[in-house]
Amino acid sequence: MDLEEEAYNIIKRHKEGVFQNVIWKELDIDSRKCSRIIKKLLDKDLIIREVGVSNGARTYLLKAKEEVKEKYDLLLAGALFSACTGCTGDCQPEYCGRLSEWIGSLIQEAERSEETSEISADIEDAEETSEISADIEDAEEA
Amino acid sequence: MVDVHDKVIRGYLMSLVGEEGLQMIENMPEGEVTDEEIAAKTGVLLNTVRRTLFILYENKFAICRRERDSNSGWLTYLWRLDFSDIEHQLMREKKKLLRNLKTRLEFEEDNVFYTCPQGCVRLLFDEATETEFLCPMCGEDLAFYDNSHFIEVLKKRVDALSSV
Numbered sequence: 001m002d003l004e005e006e007a008y009n010i011i012k013r014h015k016e017g018v019f020q021n022v023i024w025k026e027l028d029i030d031s032r033k034c035s036r037i038i039k040k041l042l043d044k045d046l047i048i049r050e051v052g053v054s055n056g057a058r059t060y061l062l063k064a065k066e067e068v069k070e071k072y073d074l075l076l077a078g079a080l081f082s083a084c085t086g087c088t089g090d091c092q093p094e095y096c097g098r099l100s101e102w103i104g105s106l107i108q109e110a111e112r113s114e115e116t117s118e119i120s121a122d123i124e125d126a127e128e129t130s131e132i133s134a135d136i137e138d139a140e141e142a
Numbered sequence: 143m144v145d146v147h148d149k150v151i152r153g154y155l156m157s158l159v160g161e162e163g164l165q166m167i168e169n170m171p172e173g174e175v176t177d178e179e180i181a182a183k184t185g186v187l188l189n190t191v192r193r194t195l196f197i198l199y200e201n202k203f204a205i206c207r208r209e210r211d212s213n214s215g216w217l218t219y220l221w222r223l224d225f226s227d228i229e230h231q232l233m234r235e236k237k238k239l240l241r242n243l244k245t246r247l248e249f250e251e252d253n254v255f256y257t258c259p260q261g262c263v264r265l266l267f268d269e270a271t272e273t274e275f276l277c278p279m280c281g282e283d284l285a286f287y288d289n290s291h292f293i294e295v296l297k298k299r300v301d302a303l304s305s306v
Contacts, residue, residue: 084235
């Protein structure tokens with residue numbers, strides 16, 4: 001595994017982001033070399049960089065890009081994007097019909113995923129049963 | 143250019159500008175262009191183009207430059223799209239949604255509801271006592287509404303949104 005990959009793995013491991021000075025210390029390289037590696041990761045659009053301060057020293061906070069994308073998936077309920085986006089109505093979340101519809105879609109999504117997991121559990125059970133019966137048949141033949 | 147095929151970005155832009163607006167974004171010509179040029183090149187109605195540009199400008203996705211014709215004195219507005227700030231805007235949307243979901247969750251947890259079996263209304267306990275547990279629309283007997291599953295799903299999403 002090369003240094004670039006190692007650095008990327010460290011960044012991916014820290015979901016809240018990691019300071020650049022932690023990475024070069026962990027990889028046992030100098031900060032200059034680390035900057036070059038980070039630059040490569042930035043050019044490949046794998047990470048994002050924010051200015052941060054660690055123990056009083058100015059450094060960069062690095063986050064893996066896929067984590068950033070994943071967190072916005074939570075704005076979707078099924079295929080429905082956040083009910084509050086582009087909304088110009090009086091904001092009353094307690095009674096908002098659009099918000100209710102969005103939460104309804106969330107419930108449908110949860111039910112669908114429950115069904116899917118039940119089906120996959122059934123398939124696994126069926127596979128296990130067929131494996132067991134195949135084992136029994138093998139034993140009988142023997 | 144932004145990836146309009148990404149489901150989050152597509153959903154976001156769709157909520158902001160609608161299907162025709164999205165069509166305009168997808169077929170937007172390169173560089174600085176006037177609203178009329180955009181309408182001609184994308185095949186979207188001029189009114190819709192202007193409405194879309196206005197919404198995008200409000201959300202900092204469109205940049206506008208004014209140019210005055212030295213002979214006629216007329217002003218020309220030149221437009222260009224820039225989605226580099228989309229991450230920041232999505233974060234704002236996330237915060238707004240989370241705030242509203244929290245308010246709703248609290249409301250659902252703190253109240254008892256009665257609903258009409260015909261699906262006309264859902265009333266708070268106090269409101270239901272006022273109507274003597276009869277639907278004010280159709281007169282049917284109101285039934286207790288168990289919102290525990292609603293709360294469970296909502297709470298899960300609020301927790302997930304709070305943790306990122």
